[in-house]
Structure formats: C-alpha cells, structure tokens
Amino acid sequence: MHTRKRSLLAGGLLMMVLAKAYAADATITINGKVVAKPCTVSTVSTTVDLGDLYTFNLLSAGAFSEWKSVTLSLTNCPVGTSKVTATFSGTADSSRSYYANQGAARNIALQLADSSGVNLPNGSTRVVTVNDASKAANVVLQVRAITPNGNVTQGSIQSLINVTYTYS
Numbered sequence: 001m002h003t004r005k006r007s008l009l010a011g012g013l014l015m016m017v018l019a020k021a022y023a024a025d026a027t028i029t030i031n032g033k034v035v036a037k038p039c040t041v042s043t044v045s046t047t048v049d050l051g052d053l054y055t056f057n058l059l060s061a062g063a064f065s066e067w068k069s070v071t072l073s074l075t076n077c078p079v080g081t082s083k084v085t086a087t088f089s090g091t092a093d094s095s096r097s098y099y100a101n102q103g104a105a106r107n108i109a110l111q112l113a114d115s116s117g118v119n120l121p122n123g124s125t126r127v128v129t130v131n132d133a134s135k136a137a138n139v140v141l142q143v144r145a146i147t148p149n150g151n152v153t154q155g156s157i158q159s160l161i162n163v164t165y166t167y168s
Helices: 002-021
Strands: 068-075 083-090 109-114 125-129 137-147 161-167
Touching: 083 137, 125 137
Parallel strands: none
Antiparallel strands: 068 137, 083 125, 083 161, 109 137
C-alpha cells in the first residue's frame, strides 16, 4: 500500500509538472462584415444585335457603327441600399480601350459606353443610384463596333461582357 501511495503521489506531481509545461495562451480572431442585401437582377442576360455592318464603312482607323442601347435592370433593392456599382469585365482588345471581337471578322472591336458616351473598357465601373420609391436601378449603356486600325474583314462579330454588381 505504501508503494502505491508513493506512485500515486509521484504520478500526481508529474501531471502537475506536465500541465504547467504545456500551458499556453490562445487567441480567437473573429471576422465578418455587414453588407447590403443584393437587389434582384432583372436583366440576367441580354443580346445586342448590331445588324449587318459593311466593310466599306469600316475601312479607316477609328470608323464605327451606330450605337445600340441596352439597359440592365435591378429591382427589389432593400431599404438602405442607395447605390449599385456595376463592374465590367471581358477580353480586352489590343488597344485595351475596347472588348475583343471573338467572331470571324478581323480588325474590329466592341465599344461599351454609358449613356453619355463615356467609354467603359475592361475593369471599369459605373455607379447608379437606387430609386427610393421604386427600389430599382437601371444601368443604361450603349454598344457599337469600332475599328481602331481600319481595314475590317468580313465575318461575324461576337463578344462577351460580364457585369458584377456591388451594393452600398
């Protein structure tokens, strides 16, 4: 019995020494953010038809087609959402001012602009205000074909522009 008490006492002392040897402080970091609830994206996808364009109208550098309008609509914006920022992305053309044509026509690009004609190249943003009464916002844009270098060849015109919305 006496030996058993000594081994229990020795085991208890060893546990106290080990407990002290392994004591450490810990830190808990908590991250997050409060964000505005998103609006409903009413215009999920849209196609802009530029129609038939003629090569003889696009021979000189800087020549372009007529603007075609497109409106991206957002609805059901929650109370407290006052602005929507649309960020545009796609494959830039070699000038980095326009979007590359991915169709068969050569020496032609696509220009995206706001309703005032301000160019919106890859990575640009447009901020619109949410209407307090209707809880809606519209991003009004226009698109056209443009030839930075001239000498457009015949073929199809196609480009894809993605829009990412952030809310505040």
